[in-house]
Amino acid sequence: MVKKRNQILSAIAIILLCVLFGLLYINKKNIKKEISYNEFLQYIQEEKVEKVILGNESKLKVKFKGEDGFYKVENPRNPSLKETLLIQDISVEENTENTPLSIIQGIMVIAFFSLGFWYVQKQWKKQQPKYSMAMEIDDSRKQQQKITRFYDVAGNEEAKEAVEDVVDFIKNPEKYSKYGARMPRGIIFYGPPGTGKTLMAKAIAGESGVPFFAVSGSDFVQMYVGVGASRIRDLFKKARMEKKAVIFIDEIDALGKKRTVSGTGGNDERDQTLNALLTEMSGFHEGEGIVVIAATNRLDILDEALLRPGRFDRHIEIGLPDVTGREKILCIHAKNKPLNPEIDLKKVAKQTVYFSGAMLENLLNESAMLAAKRSGEMIQWEDIDQAFYTVIAGAAKKDRSGVLEKDRKITAYHEAGHALVTKLIAPENTVSKVTIIPSTKGAGGFSMNIPPDKMYYTKKEMEHQIQVYLGGRIAEEIVFGAEEVTTGASNDIEKATSLLKDYVMKYGMSKETGILNMHILADVGQKQIVQETVFQECRKQMNHLYEKTKNLLIENKFFLDSIAKELLRKESLTEEDLNQLVSISL
Ligand code: ADP
Ligand code: ZN
Helix, strand or coil: CHHHHHHHHHHHHHHHHHHHHHHHHHHHHHEEEEECHHHHHHHHHCCCEEEEEECCCCEEEEEECCCCCEEEEECCCCCCHHHHHHHCCCEEEECCCCCHHHHHHHHHHHHHHHHHHHHHHHHHHCCCHHHHHHHHHHHHHHHCCCCCCHHHCCCCHHHHHHHHHHHHHHHCHHHHHHCCCCCCCEEEEECCCCCCHHHHHHHHHHHHCCCEEEEEHHHHCCCCCCHHHHHHHHHHHHHHHCCCEEEEEECCHHHHECCCCCCCCCCHHHHHHHHHHHHHHHCCCCCCCEEEEEEECCCCCECHHHHCCCCEEEEEECCCCCHHHHHHHHHHHHCCCCECCCCCHHHHHHHCCCCCHHHHHHHHHHHHHHHHHCCCCCECHHHHHHHHHHHHHHCCCCCCHHHHHHHHHHHHHHHHHHHHHHHHHCCCCEEEEEECCCCCCCCCCCEEEECCCCCCCCHHHHHHHHHHHHHHHHHHHHHHCHHHCCHHHHHHHHHHHHHHHHHHHCCCCCCCCCCCCHHHHHHHHHHHHHHHHHHHHHHHHHHHHHHHHHHHHHHCHHHHHHHHHHHHHHCEEEHHHHHHHHHHCC
């Protein structure tokens, strides 16, 4: 179809070219040769000239009596020439307007160049197959593709909850605008690759029953200046034509990475594309049902301009699934496969720690391929076992399960330490989740420890916060020994130190150093003493808090063990789980 059209267009181009050259030739043929102005004047005197064509061009055309065709003469552009000729009874034609022939010639030239331009552009567009393919797929997806719903996305319950209102908004934007409520124009999903960010965006479109437009930030890299921006405008135009839509931009970091401080101006094209995106987003009407969702593996590398209110101001983490999540994902992808009923997906879920949803899907797919290869009736346990190594082949060939187990145990105790200290001394803090699945924010698992939102923090609360930070390292020490503590606490130590520094230097909370602002003292030339004093005091305080917390955890070792065990079993615990574990025996 496309090929045929190209052939027709090439034919048109060739015909146009022939006609153009033909016309030029005819024109040329009419003109015989050039004569000098003096010769021309001479011929006038000899009364041999029949007709002269005057014009604004650089040459005049002269016709002689009894001859066909014209001769060219230098045009003196002399206003009295016409009179001279007329007096001599020579007919004069003025050629100030374009002859039909020259008009046709002009049109032909324009047509030819437009055609050439169009062709080059088309050829160049072909070099970006990813983008156009995405658009084409999307167009067809609207009609025939299976609609993705929330039940196709397993796990990620928090994320689902966080986007429920978005679905409602797309369906009834008027409802929200009536109350003056401003829905987030842009949502960012962030988390490791293959965790279902795209899937979730599709599900939002599916649930709301609106078309889904997808592009990837990396498609815009290395384009000519201005092209990316115009594509963004096209994309939004398309979405607007549908009235309601979900626009998905994968790998937004390719467009919206933080500009380096020392950077040399950065990338013009990228900036223009990004600006076009932000402009389009701010151009939405409140009552419009268009939502832009972007995905990235890392939120921290994005330019702040993107994250400002009114832009991508809702950030939703989509993390690696825990054991229950993995089981659910496996269930979804096992549905259309002949799995031996004896295979326990729960067991598979347990063995696939740190697997993403995409890896799990891949695992079952590889197993199915193995079963097909050996023409087996069903997928057997051996197939899954073998596929397991194919899927993690990228990582390391050697059996890592032993190492993994040890890592898991360390993480479990570390996180249990943070959680238990919180429960024991800072119960007003919310522990929304404790998990041993690594998040994008930290290396190991992390426990969300949200202090109550208030204006002032007391001295005691600051100490407690530092103790919570220390809890992870202390748990490691108690369980595995002082020589076995790990690098996992680096972030905790950083935060604890920073807090303690303020405690001493800024808030005058240390009895030893008194109510003094150490920064000001350092400014008036006491730098050396201040540094020495602050260092000594911080060290003393930290050791004191460490010992205090250590005793607390030793006294409550029973709870530490039970939280850690439960974490190893379930991988993530809610606040409720935690309360139950700690209060049963309190
Ligand atoms: P991301 O956009 O986060 O890189 P995708 O959404 O592209 O990940 O996920 C790739 C595939 O992995 C999906 O098409 C789906 O088959 C599978 N998958 C990932 N996460 C899930 C999940 N939570 N539930 C079901 N399938 C998932
Ligand atoms: Zn920690």
